[in-house]
Amino acid sequence: MRSNLSSKVQHTQKNAPGELLEKFATTLRADFRFSPLNVLVLVAVFVVGLIVHLILHPFSPTAVLLFIGSSLLLAVIFRLTQVWESVLIFGTADCLFAYLQLRPDSEVLLVSVLVAALLAPSMQIAYQWERAVVLRFGKFRALRKPGIFFILPVVDKVARFVDQRIRVTDFSAEMTLTSDTVPVNVDAIAFWVVWDAQKAVLEVEQFEDAIILSAQTALRNGIGKNDLANLLSERDRLGSEIQKVLDEKTSAWGITTQAVEIRDIIIPKDLEDAMSRQAQAERERQSRIILGTAETEIAEKFARASEHYHDNPVALHLRAMNMVYEGLRQKGSMIIVPSTAVETMGLGALGGLTAFGREMSSQDRRDAAPGSVAEDSETANP
Numbered sequence: 001m002r003s004n005l006s007s008k009v010q011h012t013q014k015n016a017p018g019e020l021l022e023k024f025a026t027t028l029r030a031d032f033r034f035s036p037l038n039v040l041v042l043v044a045v046f047v048v049g050l051i052v053h054l055i056l057h058p059f060s061p062t063a064v065l066l067f068i069g070s071s072l073l074l075a076v077i078f079r080l081t082q083v084w085e086s087v088l089i090f091g092t093a094d095c096l097f098a099y100l101q102l103r104p105d106s107e108v109l110l111v112s113v114l115v116a117a118l119l120a121p122s123m124q125i126a127y128q129w130e131r132a133v134v135l136r137f138g139k140f141r142a143l144r145k146p147g148i149f150f151i152l153p154v155v156d157k158v159a160r161f162v163d164q165r166i167r168v169t170d171f172s173a174e175m176t177l178t179s180d181t182v183p184v185n186v187d188a189i190a191f192w193v194v195w196d197a198q199k200a201v202l203e204v205e206q207f208e209d210a211i212i213l214s215a216q217t218a219l220r221n222g223i224g225k226n227d228l229a230n231l232l233s234e235r236d237r238l239g240s241e242i243q244k245v246l247d248e249k250t251s252a253w254g255i256t257t258q259a260v261e262i263r264d265i266i267i268p269k270d271l272e273d274a275m276s277r278q279a280q281a282e283r284e285r286q287s288r289i290i291l292g293t294a295e296t297e298i299a300e301k302f303a304r305a306s307e308h309y310h311d312n313p314v315a316l317h318l319r320a321m322n323m324v325y326e327g328l329r330q331k332g333s334m335i336i337v338p339s340t341a342v343e344t345m346g347l348g349a350l351g352g353l354t355a356f357g358r359e360m361s362s363q364d365r366r367d368a369a370p371g372s373v374a375e376d377s378e379t380a381n382p
Helices: 002-014 017-025 036-056 061-081 084-102 107-122 197-203 207-224 228-233 235-253 269-309 313-328 339-345 347-368 370-380
Strands: 123-126 130-136 139-144 147-150 156-163 167-177 183-194 255-266
Touching: 036 061, 036 107, 036 123, 061 084, 061 107, 084 107, 107 123, 123 130, 130 197, 139 197, 156 197, 167 207, 183 207, 183 228, 183 235, 197 235, 207 235, 207 255, 228 235, 235 255, 269 313
Parallel strands: none
Antiparallel strands: 123 147, 130 139, 130 156, 167 183, 183 255
C-alpha cells in the first residue's frame, strides 16, 4: 500500500499544472469544469461589452484596462478554483470595483461581469469516453452524455465526470503468509470498467480506492488459501479467483472487474536459495536415475546378444574380427588383443601361415635369379 501511495505521489508531482486542474475538475470537490472553451466564452463576453461601452461612452483608458483586466483575472481564478463560491465572491468584488472606478458609466461593465461570470461556467463539455453526473440542489438531476451541455448557475453541480474506458489498477500484498506459513510479496493488476456512472458516483464515495482496497483484501485471502508451490505454478487460477470475488462485490456499484493478473511473486532470499539448492539436488537425483536406467538397459541388451552367440562360434568369430577391423580403420591405431582371444579367433595360426607363405615366395625368387643374388651380395659387402 505504501509503494502504491508513493508511486501515485511521484506521478502527481511529474504532472503538469494543466493535468492537475483537469483531474481536480473530475472529482467531487469541483462544481464544474472550466476548460479553454469556457475561458474563450468569458473573454468574448467582455470584448463585446467593451465594444458596446465604447459605442455608448467616450473612449477611456481606464475602462479598457478594467474590461481586459477583469476578463483575464476572472478567467485565471475560475480556472484555478472551479467552484461556484469563487464565481459569486470574485464576480461581486469585480462588479464593486468597476462601479467605483467608472461610475456613473459602469453599467455596461457590470452587465458584462454578471453575464460572463454566470454564462461561462454554465457551458460544460463531456468527452467521448465520459459521462457527467449532474446534481440540482444536491439531488440527482441527469446523466449527461458526451458533448456540450448546460447547467444552471449556482444551483447545479457536475458531481463527477466518470471515465468509462477500461482502467488498469496495480495493487500488492506485502508480507502475506501462505497456507504453509511462507511470507511472500505479491504484485498484481486489475482491469475494470465503470458501466453505470450513476451507481458508481452515488453509491460509493471513492470507487477507485474501494477497488484497490477490495483487490488487496481478495489477494491476501487468495494467498492465505494456497501454499507456495501452488502460488508459483497456478498464477492464472489465483487471478481468476480474485477476479470473481471482485466482480461479485463491484457489480452492485456499476463496475465490472474484467481480469486480474499476477505480475510478480517475491519470496525471501534465504528461501529462494534453499529452493535453488533443492532444485539442483532434484536434478542430480534425476540424472543418476537416468544413468542407472541406461546401464540396466545396456546390460539387458548385452544379455540378449550373448544368447545369439551361445553355441555359435562362427558368429562370435565374425563379431570379433569385425571389432578388430573397426579398430584398425583408424590410422596410427594399435590394438592389444588377449592371447585367449587370438587363439579363439585363430589369428595366430593365420598370421604364421601368412608369414611362412611370404618367406617361401621370396626364396623362390632368389633361386630363379642367381646373378642378382651375387650382385646383391657384392653390393652389400664392397
